[in-house]
């Protein structure tokens with residue numbers, strides 16, 4: 001199933017086409033996004049780190065009527081107290097030591113556009129109060145100023161934490177939570193959409209081909225298989241970084257197992273790869289065992305054994321030959337296979 005982006009006059013081709021979907025869960029995400037992007041509702045993006053929340057926030061902005069105006073991200077994880085207030089509201093000249101000039105805050109910079117609050121769960125409680133107040137009427141003053149400034153912004157926030165749990169632990173305000181998550185959108189981890197991996201690898205190789213002006217190598221099946229096996233705790237970010245490293249370090253025209261960085265190979269659960277057996281082999285062994293059991297049960301009567309196994313005597317004869325099953329030697333009871341199932 002292919003997802004068709006809505007053809008609006010503000011349709012922004014570039015970033016939306018860079019976003020690989022390739023599986024039903026992501027197509028559903030895009031369907032929700034394309035419905036809500038045009039309205040000024042607040043959206044909360046949920047998902048592990050590296051699943052594409054920031055990229056999706058930009059896409060929402062690009063699909064909205066605000067696309068021509070600024071998209072302003074704030075990382076709540078690195079700011080607290082006065083630093084956050086300053087970032088959000090800006091300051092007047094002389095508001096505090098070091099405030100040499102007037103500085104506009106993110107709220108002003110994002111006017112008529114979108115403000116993206118990344119890692120919103122990390123916002124200290126006091127700053128959550130500040131922010132909640134702004135959400136009431138979008139009016140504020142710069143630090144050290146008295147002019148009331150009014151802005152028109154759309155809020156998208158993102159978190160990799162369970163905010164309900166943060167509320168329970170009294171680390172996040174419930175009222176702010178309901179304000180931010182009018183529409184919650186969940187991005188599944190990469191390990192739950194592995195189907196997209198080959199397409200993503202190809203896409204990133206094409207991107208790096210342009211960035212580094214170097215011909216991209218082909219990816220061997222063994223490497224694709226390993227990528228499909230791996231759990232990707234760092235999600236799409238980890239995959240993209242790995243592809244970049246391999247791309248830069250690899251001089252050949254093909255990426256093979258031996259081109260994978262040693263620290264990545266160390267992370268691989270190699271035994272789980274060894275557990276994988278060809279289906280034909282598994283089937284052969286299971287069939288062989290079932291035939292031996294049936295023959296032992298019927299005391300070696302092939303017709304009866306075939307009937308129990310719901311196959312024709314002819315098929316049984318064929319399989320006995322194929323699996324080299326024969327009665328045990330003199331003095332032995334039972335049957336065995338020379339293939340040692």
Ligand SMILES: Nc1ncnc2c1ncn2[C@@H]1O[C@H](COP(=O)(O)OP(=O)(O)O)[C@@H](O)[C@H]1O
Pocket residue numbers: 018019020021047048049050051052053054055056158200236237240
């Ligand atoms: N579906 C996708 N298709 C292409 N690139 C993606 C996709 N999802 C994430 N990326 C890329 O992976 C990296 C991490 O994504 P990001 O949006 O920063 O994740 P998050 O904000 O959830 O931590 C970025 O470089 C982004 O461009």
Ligand SMILES: [Mg+2]
Pocket residue numbers: 049050053054118
């Ligand atoms: Mg992020």
